[in-house]
Amino acid sequence: MPTGDKGGSRVLLRTLRAAMASPGDGQQRLDKVVHLVASNMVAEVCSIYLKRDERTLELCATEGLRKDAVHRVRLRVGQGLVGRIADSAQPLATEDAQNTRGFRYLPETGEEIYQSFVGVPIQRLGEVMGVLVVQNRTARQYTDDEIEALEVVAMVIAEMAEAGAFLGSDGMVTGPGRRVGPILVPGTSASEGIAEGIVHLHEPRLVVFDPIAENIETERRRLADAVAAMRGDIDRLIEGGGLGAAAPHRDIFEAYRMFAYDKGWMKRLEEAVESGLSAEVAVEKVQSAVRARMERATDPYLRERLHDLDDLANRLLRYLVSNGADATEGLPENAVLVARSIGPAELMDHAGRVRAVVLEEGSLSSHAAIVARALNIPMVVQAERVIRDANPGDPIVVDGDGGRVHLRPEPSVITAFREKIDLEREARAHYRAEAGQPATSRDGVTVRLRMNAGILADLPSLKQSGAEGVGLFRTELQFMIRGRMPGREVQAALYSRVLSAAGEREVVFRTLDIGSDKVLPFMRREEEPNPALGWRAIRVALDRPLLFRMQIQSLIRGSEGRPLSVMFPMITEADEYFAARELFLAEVERLVRLGHPRPRRLRLGLMLETPSLVFAPDRLFETADFVSVGGNDLMQFFYAADRENERVRGRYDVLNFSFLDLLGQVVARCARAGTPLSFCGEAAGRPLEALALVATGFRELSMRPASIGPVRRILRAASIDETAARMSEARQGGAASARAALADWARGVDLPV
Known part of the structure; x- marks a missing residue:
């Protein structure tokens, strides 16, 4: 058939060009298009449906169906075969339309006598503007070449519509006009x-x-x-x-x-x-x-x-x-x-x-x-x-x-935001002035404030924010942006540059935390009913020891004999930490034998992100060089509330006393074992929550660089003993959360929350 090869397709396109250049309004051009396509496709019917709005399609031109149906027949997106095509943005071809899933009979068109059907979306870069349809009376299998030829024509129709070729016809969708109002x-x-x-x-x-x-x-x-x-x-x-x-x-x-x-x-x-x-x-x-x-x-x-x-x-x-x-x-x-x-x-x-x-x-x-x-x-x-x-x-x-x-x-919104921008500008000046000052409260409690990072570009914030180091460097970002696995040399070079950029400040590298919502492009995706509770983080590392060993080797080589701090993510039971630690120490000894320098000081810690680990054996807390509470995941699992789900993420509070009690147990266990402890997560970067975490016993917080200034400011202005007293009063008064009491007290004493 004429459009069954590229030469036939070009002939049809040249014919369309001539038709579009001839005199006539938009409707006349649409009518010429359907006539030419039907003739070239040897089809009894060709129809063009265009969108009237986001969810409505209208028959705007046809060759073969009843002419009085034009501009009268409308379909919802998803309704009938035409609506299915508009919804999926995919072609659909069948030799038995009436028995194809989704078929909808439209008596006003007279299409019941046509058995075969093929339709393609009229679209530009994924935006569906309508549907181009061809129909035949007899059962007919449309070839891939024919469907591709129709797609080419549909693309041209979309371009013509965008260029205004159909303006002035009732069939062309008109724009919504200029929007007004806030x-x-x-x-x-x-x-x-x-x-x-x-x-x-x-x-x-x-x-x-x-x-x-x-x-x-x-x-x-x-x-x-x-x-x-x-x-x-x-x-x-x-x-x-x-x-x-x-x-x-x-x-x-x-x-x-x-x-x-x-x-x-x-x-x-x-x-x-x-x-x-x-x-x-x-x-x-x-x-x-x-x-x-x-x-x-x-x-x-x-x-x-x-x-x-x-x-x-x-x-x-x-x-x-x-x-x-x-x-x-x-x-x-x-x-x-x-x-x-x-x-x-x-x-x-x-x-x-x-x-x-x-x-x-x-x-x-x-x-x-x-x-x-x-x-x-x-x-x-x-x-x-x-x-x-x-x-x-x-x-x-x-x-x-x-x-x-x-x-x-x-105007009132603009004024409010301008005031906020001015206040933030003043606050940033204050934060810069305090950047070199310790986060020491009025009653003498000093807290180490460290920043989270994921790319080398984050490291200049160390000096700007006055952070005392990087409490979490997310190594998986360098894997997620690549099309293939980065080799040892590439990884080691990155880790070396990060350590050089940090200077004397400590950087804690978290080993690959992949799975759940973080997928590597070069690893086959494992379909799981609940990825957040599935094969992720340390589970992947221990099940894929070659991948894990490559990263360990890269970290050791990248340290170049400098101090190296590494933590393992999503440890849920003690044996996972011991297995990861043993593997890491073995790689250190192997690389030393091969002539690589031993890290001057090696600290191997873990992220506590599940309630189960709070009850782990004493040996875990005694063996770990440090523990970092992953507050985001810990709260998610504690409350059984997906932190990516907007419907539930805001319903549960880090300052609820039940959650603070859990954190208090972690503080106590680390204190007994003499193990350094930090809190890493969104809550650490919010001034009121940071104050409560310090009152609960944390002496190290890791957060976004932009949060360090506000948190340092409130810690230097507050008394931790007074904070703890307000929290205790709220608990004794029967409150479920410390939030309201702390907020009222902070405002009453002019703390910068």
Whole structure:
């Protein structure tokens, strides 16, 4: 059949080009499209359904069905075969439509006489705009070539719609108009901080007015030149743009570069051009297919890499349309970037030019979020439908601390946040002045404040915050951002650079804490009903001793004879710690025999993250060189409340006396064994909770660098004996939690909470 090969597909596209160039309004163009597709596909029916709104599809043109059904027939997304295609963003073909799951009979169309059905989504980069359908009376199996040809046509229809080819017809979905009035958009904090500015909609998708190739060879050349220029740009960014061998984000951008040089991606782009598409539309077609496939992936790592691939496609489009023009051109000084997603390179392009970033997608572990935290750019992710609600130039306040976005805020909201920004500016000046001071309370209790880190870029915060060391260095981040296992040399080099950056301050490396929500791209994902309680952390390490030994060897080699502190995550019973410790000590002796220097001082500790370990044998606490309470997981398991589940995470309180009693038992057991103890987690970084933890007996806290100043300030202003007395009074008065009593007392004595 005519569209069964690339030559036939090109013929159809050229015919469409001529039809679109002829006089007529939007409806007439839609009618020409369905007529031409039906003729070329040798089909009795071709129909175009377009979205009227997010959940409604409308029949906008047809060849073969009843004409009076046009603009009268509507379907919900997910309803019928057409609705299924719109919902899944996937093609659907059947030779027996009436008996296919989801079929819905629409008597007003007269389609009951048609047996065969094939439909494809009309979409641009994952955004479904409608559905293109072909039907035949007889039972017919549509070939892969025919379906691919329809997808090419659907892509062209999407481009034409974006370029305004169908404007003026009743069938074209109209925009929602300019939004007015204040809107609060909830999200998730990915990088803390507060910023005020104006909305800059980051819309890298470019309108392509001529989606069909006039000359295939010319388009091939354009594509090859753009890819080469883009790759050169990325190479220069990595090698010459401050991302040398020791740069903190280099690993992220090396993974990004790997995608840019992927041969499979390039082959698919070339095949799309060969089908008759312009180079720009070829890029969007391939990326739409990648997005549809990866959005269905259960692996969170794969879903996060989709943002990198989107970023590459957008970058390539800029080279094709504007020869790689600066993406930040015309960006106002107080811009807040609002986007569906963004990749790390795109964010680096905007570094120093934007005040904050708001994303509809994204997560805390995305490459962009890691870079945002390293660059101190406030970021809120998972801000649903913010693009729909935002207008370019709208005033916006981004609350990166609370994970909220205020669009077109009321004057009172702006005033409140400006006051908060001013107060935080004053507070930061105070924190800097106190950075070299010990966290000693008014009654003489001194607490060591240390910071958490995960990439080399975090280490400058040691000096800025006045932290006394790194209480937790998350080693898994360097594994999660790579496409393959980093070798011993790569790992050892990183650990060496971290120790060098820390100078005389201690760094506690946590061995790989993977599993649950942290998945390595090069390890086969284990499907589990409850990953948080499954095969993770030390369980993976002990079950995969080669992986564990490689990291141990890298840590020892990276120490280069300097002091080395390491802790094992998620220890749930004593034998796990003893097995890990024995393996580590054996590797030390083996490497010493091979000529590597022995760490000058070796401390091997554990993270206490489950209630079971509170009741472990005395020998565990006597043997461990230190214990670090992992407060986030410990509270999650103590309350049986998933800390990633917004419906339950806020219902339970770290200052509940039952939880404080559990912590008190840990303090007592470590005190009897003479084992150093610290608390690591979100609660350590909140001033009121930190005060209560110190009153419970903790003398070392590890937290985000930004929290060290506020915590030091309240500890220096408070009396720990008075804090404990207020907590005791609340307990004796029958309160379930110390929070209310502590908050009232702190406010009454003007403590900086």
